[in-house]
Amino acid sequence: MRNKNKFIEMIKIFASKIIICGVLSVLFFSCAQIGTPNGGIYDRIPPKAKSSKPPHNSTNFKEKSFEIVFDEYISTENTSEEIIISPPLKNKPVVKAHLKTLKVSWTDTLAENTTYIFDFGSSIIDYTEGNRLNNFVYSFSTGNVIDTFEYKG
Template identity: 30%
Template sequence: MKPGRAGHTLGKLASAISIAFLLSACAQIGTPPGGPIDKQGPYIIGSEPPDGAVNVTAGHQIILYFSETVVKPRTGQPVFISPHPAHKPDLSWKGSKLVITLAEPFAANRTYVVTVNTTVTDLRNNPMDSNTTIAFATGPSLDTGSVAGLVANNNQPVTGALAALYEGITDPDSVTFDSLVPEYLAATGRDGRFDLRNLPPKQFFLLAFVDKNRDQLFNPATEQFALPDRPVRVDGPLALDDLYLPITRWDTSSISIISASETADRLVRVRFNRSLPTADLARPGAAKLVSLSDTTVVFPSNGIAEWYL
């Protein structure tokens, strides 16, 4: 064999061995580079003003810092600010931070609450594990009141329902809710629970509803809702930390009691799911209130029955 031909043959053999080795290496099954798949959702690691800060100077911007890059949700309202601003704030998503710019500066001696819900995700579409709240005050102290509970439908938790607190409502039947913005608002988490924190010591009207059109306004004709079994006075004697709110809907086919309460002047008010003619309630045996004394029954035709004790 000629030397030149032998060298050419050995070179081809070496190349074939190298290719076979590479193919063998590529065919091996192993863990892809970069470690395990990321399944951890983002979470808030800081804010400006800081959570719990007091005597915050006048400003109109809030910055939230996340543990990783976050994605603006395509639908829904990812951030709630309470008390509700008069004008819609601007939300600017910048990598791992969210800049919230209010149209007006912070009010004096006011506690502000910012709630971020679980619609916020990272680049891999991992959501936040739970709703997260930060609070700061422009005065010397934070409001400390709270209202918390569970919104359920047939004993199953309702995710994403809105728990709303309204001020100054004494007669809910005269309120046009679909044009009334609540002062405080929070969404239920995946467990159906809501937690309204840092509330002032006031009387509120609590209403939870499924916001179908995502406008943060309650439309009783089309949206399911729930009411508590007690008045909501933040500094009052009744416990407000574990309320149970069963979802109902405006039903024109059947009559049901939504809630009952007693007013300061000893008036028992019973709310039905729809307006009732006076004659329907005036029939013997149509309604009964068990009391320690005789009752005089008054039946207006607006869906409210009232007993004076």
């Protein structure tokens, strides 16, 4: 009889532990809400250029590349169709977006005393939301003066 009482007591303790674990499990798993966090206000602002190397409108440019750093992560789309270079280069430049930096490089030799304009059209986009930076232009001159392409008279 004594062993029987001990056995019943052990079953009661075991059953109470199972019930406590079950209740705690239900409470623990019911607290979490299933879903994605809302993330705040939708970003509608396109990336903005913060700096460039060499600076925009540089003169006496002798490099084979330039870099532009933006205020947010960027990507590019349709660069071969969107980018217009004036005067045109013989070979298409290599355009690479990495994190917040856009790097443009080329193999052609640049003409002396010439202002080059790189019009990126709408090829630069915000990596997260896809907001397009329209009509972004970077220019430099291989001579002492930037040509404004304006006529006066």
